[in-house]
Amino acid sequence: MSELHKGSAPALEIKGLNVYYGASHALQGVDLGLHGGVLSVVGRNGMGKTTLCKAIMGLEPASSGTISFGGQLLNGKTPAEIARLGVGYVPQGRRLWRSLTVDEHLRLVAQPGGNWSVERIYDSFPRLAERKTNGGAQLSGGEQQMLAIGRALLLNPRLLVMDEPTEGLAPVIVSHVEDMLIRLAAEGDIDVLVIEQNIGVATSVAETVAVMVNGRVSRIVKSRELAADRDLQQRLLGVGQHAHDEEPDVAPNEDGSEGGALVQHYRAASHALPQLTRWSAIDSMVTPLGKAISADAENVSGVMVLAAMDRAGAQAGTVAASLRAAGQKVTTVDISARSGLAALADIPAHQLAAFHPRGAAGIHDGGDGDPRIGIAEALRRLLQATPQVGGVVALLDLGEALTMVPALVSALPGTPIALVSEARASELGVQGDTLVTLTAHDEVARGQAACAAAAAMAELLAPATMDSGARHLALISGLGGDALGGALAAQLGKGHRLLRYAPTRGGTAAAARALTSGAAQAVLDLDQSDFADRLFSGLIDADPTRVSTLCGAGRPYIAVLNGGERVHLRDKERQGLSQRSLDRAEAEAVGRSYAEALTGAAGEITVIVPTARRDTAAAWLTEAFLGAFGDSEGRTLLRSPAGPLAAETLQQVRRCLDAAPPVGSARKARVPGGAYAVNAR
Structure with a gap:
């Protein structure tokens, strides 16, 4: 916690704030306080989040109510005066000068004697050091965001206001911004107000989240509670709805079959995709059903991500996005046993069923009773027929793990497999140095373990070049x-x-x-x-x-x-x-x-x-x-x-x-890796 308000006034205190755009009442009696660390503010588009930032920075006048920074009233002050008091701002859209280089941007605002210097910015963002002579218009979106954050930090603020810092960024850059925010909170010199639509980012960088609805702060909730409760997210924010949550448009089977057989033709729901968050990443990151893979799995290679998309689709999408951002080719496979479900996967359930010797009938009408046994056989044959499978990330429940992991290990000897499941390795009846299990028993732990599995697999399979x-x-x-x-x-x-x-x-x-x-x-x-x-x-x-x-x-x-x-x-x-x-x-x-x-x-x-x-x-x-x-x-x-x-x-x-002395060759040995197992006691 910064010296500004340690044991005294809050870093930021807003009471009864009202802001109008003409006749439109944008902020309606907002009450909000940041006493130290990081506070996230989330909400759908049009709820007043950006207006709140502008009001704090003096860019929009308050009709009534007060805004205080460390006990000092900000009402009526200009943006320059507020910045000189120690409030930094990372605006939505970055707002860089196209004609200035990275180094000119930073040195223009650098102040001597503070904790943050141009050199420290380059140490924190090595990519900026590599691009220091490039103009603002020559940077990627992630590089522009790094520069916008660095520019604000060079003012050595005591409060940093960030308006959607991860908007439009690749997952790797999002992770870097998260790390920076966590680092700032840990160091304690700067307090941060983060405006976000990405639920994963908002809940990972702050212990508390404020939810804005229709210009008001409707609720203050603990981050872990919001992250773990999909129903609460849906009620407060309207996230979590995916194309596969809707009733699918299903065409009849070509052979006219009815009953238990899986349908053979799917068409994704036509409505627009929701805002990309960690919960909805699968909707925009996974190949649409229209680009289906043929039954001989021609040219399929890289990493396979296995999950029942009706249950673990969001986690599978996050894993796939992370691996693709790391340069890996990814094929998602829907192992769901539910009949008639349209899911966004490269290999949907009905195409996986085609690999069973008896097709869909071998899964749903088989004598074994449990369709997962038939799916395991179809999966084994799919993997054997697929060239160059570099690794597998499997997000399975206990029953799926018990029936399918033996098939994975037998079909891919020597291939690294990262399993996220409720099952421990000792419970699966399989052996092998290539199987890494990350056990998790709830939604939060499964999400953490899935991200760890993706990171470990990407690190393991990184090309030697x-x-x-x-x-x-x-x-x-x-x-x-x-x-x-x-x-x-x-x-x-x-x-x-x-x-x-x-x-x-x-x-x-x-x-x-x-x-x-x-x-x-x-x-x-x-x-x-x-x-x-x-x-x-x-x-x-x-x-x-x-x-x-x-x-x-x-x-x-x-x-x-x-x-x-x-x-x-x-x-x-x-x-x-x-x-x-x-x-x-x-x-x-x-x-x-x-x-x-x-x-x-x-x-x-x-x-x-x-x-x-x-x-x-x-x-x-x-x-x-x-x-x-x-x-x-x-x-x-x-x-x-x-x-x-x-x-x-x-x-x-x-x-x-x-x-430290070098080890000789930079060639990566194929050693199974994984962050850690989240095991229950």
Whole structure:
């Protein structure tokens, strides 16, 4: 929380705000407060979100009501005066100068003496450094948004107002913007008001979301509650409706068959697609039904994404979009057993059924009773007939996993398979190093696991030509290390690539193989949440020997003391994930436990210790760690004057990596990877 309002006035306080456009009442008595961190505001088009931003910045006059920034009244002030007070603005549409270069944009607004400098912007957005001599009109949409954010940060604001910062951006750039917002919140120097239509972004960067309806703030809701409740999203925002939710237009079967046989012809519903969000990504990212794949699956290759589209279609679409953004060819397959359902998939259910020796009858009229058994056989034959399947991401429920995973493994020996399901690997009756399971038991965990599976598969299958001259690093991250990993990836740029693994037993084994095979140069341990979870019955199914195992691989082990002051739990009441901070005794126990693990391990170990605020769990953990960490040969302890996400800390990590010896070949070994398993206790 910034010094402006720590223990005093809120960063932003709006009371009874009314704004008119002529006779149109755009904002109707808006009451809203931001006391620190990040607050997301969501709503459909025309609900008054952009008008709210303009009123805060003095671009639209308030008819009545007040707007206060850190206790200072903004009413009647000009936009320039508001900016000088410390309010930054990233407008919708970016509003860059076409004739100015990237560097000219930044240096035009840079102010000496602040935390944010032009060099720090280039460190945070390496792509801008590469394009510093390009004009504003020569940048892609994502690059323009990076520049707009950088321009606002160079004013060193205490409050940043962002109007739909991810609108129209590719998923990879959206993820980068998310990481930046999470980093700003963690550093605490800047508070942020984010206006968004993307529910996934809004709920991931802020703990609280304000919902605007018809010019009013109709509800303030916890992010995890909104993210986990599709019905609530639909009621408040009207999202979640997809083409396949409508009654499909179905033509008769060519053979005139009726009853249980799957229909043979589908036509997608003709209404317009909804606004693209993480919940509706499948509608605009997946090939329409009109471009169906023939029964011989000619020229199909790349990654197959398997899901019952009536249940997991949105997650499948997000996975497919992420993989395509990473340069992978993707084929989506609908494994639904429901008859007569039109779904947006490259291979819809009726075409999958054609691979069964008896066609649709072998699935719905078979003697086995369970149609999933027939679908498994059709799937096995489809995969055997499909050339060059590089990998599979399967989003399956328990019954689908039990019947279909054995068929996947037998049809694709040696091919990496990432399974997101309620089933554990031990329950499936299959063996093999190529199967990675990410277990999840609720909507929130399934969404997280699906994104992790897509990231792991994209990392694993990245073409070797993309890795020319790059050094690969094994990233060990708990549930709290994703923000630091994203910030580090942006800092490292093209010279390094991260192979993400988990602190679980399977993740540790895979990371060790990556190190010993030469696929990875070093270990980056960016989060110690698994130590906290293992000691205090948290969510992560941790490997207690991961430090000694990975240090024994003979490569440098670089750790950032971060994240171990929280325990991740399953919230039974809300059917989601939650976390709690450790008390002093618990935090000290985690610090000592991690220090003892490092002291007892062999190999070259470097620990970077960020600065933590006094009388916090992070500070207690750090004090206990420093008291127990053994100072011996091969052990290096580095202090950072800032937090884990700060540029100073990231620069220290980079210097350690640059000093690490190369591993010889940049060729990527085919080592199964995956972020972590979200296992219930």
